[in-house]
Amino acid sequence: MELDSIKDAFDRVTKKQKLSSSKSHEVVDQIHLELEQVLQKIQLADNPECPVNLKSVFSELKTKLKDIAPLTQLESTQKELNTALTKYPKLVEKSFNPDISKAYRNVDFDRHTVNQIIASHFYRQGMFELGDCFISEAGESESAASMRSPFQEMYQILEAMKSRNLDPALNWALNNSNKLNECGSDLLLKLHSMQFMEILQNGDRHDALKYARTYLAPLASNHLAELQKLMACLLWTGRLDCSPYSQSQLLSVTNWENVAEELIRQFCNFLGQSYESPLGVTVAAGVQGLPPLLKFMNVMAGKKQEWQSMKQLPVPVELGREFQFHSIFVCPVSKEQSTEENPPMLMLCGHVLCKQSIMKMSKNSTKSFKCPYCPTDIDATRCRQLYF
Amino acid sequence: MEVDAIPNGSASETAMENAAAATISPTPSKFSGLAESLKLEHQFLRVPFEHYKKTIRANHRVAEKEVSAVISSVTDAADRENMSREEAVHHFTSLVSRLQGLKRKLEEGNRTEQMQAQKCRARLDHLESADADNLAEWNSTRLKRILVDYMLRMSYFDTAVKLSESSNIQDLVDIDVFQEAKKVIDALQNKEIAPALSWCSDNKSRLKKSKSKFEFQLRLQEFIELVRADKNMQAITYARKYLAPWGATHMKELQRVMATLAFKSSTECAIYKVLFEPKQWDHLVDVFRQEFCKIYGMTLEPLLNIYLQAGLSALKTPYCYEDDCTKEDPLSQESFRKLAVPLPYSKQHHSKLVCYITKELMDTENPPQVLPNGYVYSAKALEKMAKENSGKITCPRTGFVCSYSELVKAYIS
Secondary structure (H helix, E strand, O other), X not given: OOOHHHHHHHHHHHHHHHHHHHHHHHHHHHHHXXXXXXXXXXXXXXXXXXXXXXXXXXXXXXXXXXXXXXXXXXXHHHHHHHHHHHHHHHHHHHHOOOOOOOOOOOOOOOHHHHHHHHHHHHHHOOOHHHHHHHHHHHOOOHHHHOOHHHHHHHHHHHHHHHOOOOHHHHHHHHHOHHHHXXXXXXXXXXXXXXXXXXXXXXXXXXXXXXXXXXXXXXXOOOOHHHHHHHHHXXXXXXXXXXXXXXOOHHHOHHHHHHHHHHHHHHHHHHHOOXXXXXXXXXXXXXXXXXXXXXXXXXXXXXXXXXXXXXXXXXXXXXXXXXXXXXXXXXXXXXXXXXXXXXXXXXXXXXXXXXXXXXXXXXXXXXXXXXOXXXXXXXXXXXXXXXXX | OOOOOOOOOOHHHHHHHHHHHHHHOOOHHHHHHHHHHHOOOHHHHHHHHHHHHHHHHHHHHHHHHHHHHHHHHHHHHHHOOOOOHHHHHHHHHHHHHHHHHHHHHHHHHHHHHHHHHHHXXXXXXXXXXXXXXXXXXXXXXXXXXXXXXXXXXXXXHHHHHHHHHHOOOHHHOOHHHHHHHHHHHHHHHOOOOHHHHHHHHHOHHHHHHOOOOHHHHHHHHXXXXXXXXXXXXXXXXXXXXXXXXXXXXXXXXXHXXXXXXXXXXXXXXXXXXXXXXXXXXXXXXXHHHHHHHHHOOOOOOOHHHHHHHXXXXXXXXXXXXXXXXXXXXXXXXXXXXXXXXXXXXXOOOOOEEEOOOOOOEEOOOOOEEEOOOOEEEEHHHHHHHHHHOOOEEEOOOOOOEEEHHHOEEOEOO
């Protein structure tokens, strides 16, 4: 984005402001000086040796002030400043999108729902004090804080991990080991390995071995390779840094970060929450989605009425990969999205069309047709429905 | 025993890796996306600038007023006959101290102007600082800015201040601007009109330009309060002075309000009853908020609502409302679904297939493969499954078992 010209315009504003400000000072100083001189003269008038004619002093001052013309002076710099002050916002307006609410649909969001979303966002980001403050200031009910205690538990675990204490994390993983198994997570193994390495790094081979027998052995059936690697570390007790494992993941700091990330992921998962803040995701999607919508609104200005009642956005809004949560199939022939009634069908050549398109092209499966993408002859009865 | 492999690739391989890495670097479309999103930040630059401008104008007015007052006072003295020496000394001493006061005021005003200019500059710098390297952090700051904006508009000042301080983004949010609004809003909520009226006179020219009738509405309310207190004569005098000037443009409303003189505040007549209701004051607060936003060049809706609406529409698909909607989709949450109800669905021109197993986008690199039962998964996921289960594939949704060799590729255009 071309910010340089805007910055220049702003520099002009501040330059003129400084000029105008120093001018005001100068003018006021001038008047001040004149008045003080007059005051001195009047005070001297008491002296009988040099009598002062007040009248003439005053009229002298009057002419002097007229010569200074303070108001004209003030105005002259202010004029230049004013020009700069009007130019800058115009330039900003031209370079930016001056009204981002153009594509706003006039629906009232339920305030409590929004507030609850915000409170949950603060809690999931670990900003507990802020969340509490928000709930009380917004006058939301206790239920808005429902996310507080689960996330507090999560942050306690993470805090402990930061100071290399794995006990709370292990506790949680043990309590949830079945669920972790179900979704194929080896978090428990990772935590145990880390604990094992911690003991080993502190130099106690005996304790490490004992730990491995108690906690790692039961996991051996599924993670044999991992386990072998861990046990081999025992050979280098006390000098792991010159072992083949010195560069391995087991000892790295990023391993701790990765495991913490995995823990957050699973913890949120069990809470029925996403890994990323849904508020953050939605706003980020909004930032990407707004520019094309605004462009569209500029084009169809005047059709505001239609916009308020549309069931589907009038233009496609391309979002980044991170916002693709669902499979969407658009039939390349009809350009319609597939539905349950009009599902995607795989033709023998491997190309996919929606059912209605195939029906149309085959005259209701009465004749074969050519695939629109390759020379294959397609028999409609031999197409298969796909499930994404 | 497996030991982590030591990289032993040849030089040519490393070169190829470098070349590959170079092509993955951010695509031009991502940069244009960033530029497009920065263009949404009009309010971010505009609001502090309006504030700055206002201060400059006000300071200038003070200087002009004081200087011309001093000059005319000097002229007065010069034109007066027989001023005694003591009088003259007194007169000029007071003028000198008045100028000293003005000097102090100018210095103070200049300081405020500098501070506000600094804020405008900080925002320009912040916009400039956004690039691909710090995008995650920049976006997180943007979310905080949007949240502070929401809180300020909802008058949640404590939380707004706390959030901006704890994140060190004071220069990037408009708490100072909203302090001005807070005074007026607090007063209106206490059924006091004076601060709102003085705000109107401070912003007279701007309000006039936008043909605002906020001041008229305030006057109407004051009139109603007189009627409520049974001070009918006073009410009439008030109406002559403050309501009559609006007659030319707002006759209907004026007549309606005048008619309340014929009713008591306990009237059951629906047309007039509503004028006496306390929610009129809430209405005034709403009108004030709108006028305030207009004057500072803010959107009338909180930024949060605007972004949420655009985001929800862009994310909304019929699949979001199904039971197996992935939790990573904000629209899997009840609260987000509720907000999205009145909003349109997104529109797609191209197929986008997300692998059920890995949740990754399927494309030419990672193409979709079809099981004999018609279920589709990514090649990556199926290869891994086959490798781990000696060539056997089990459909995670139906339990159907087949062999890796039975898979066929689907071509999605």
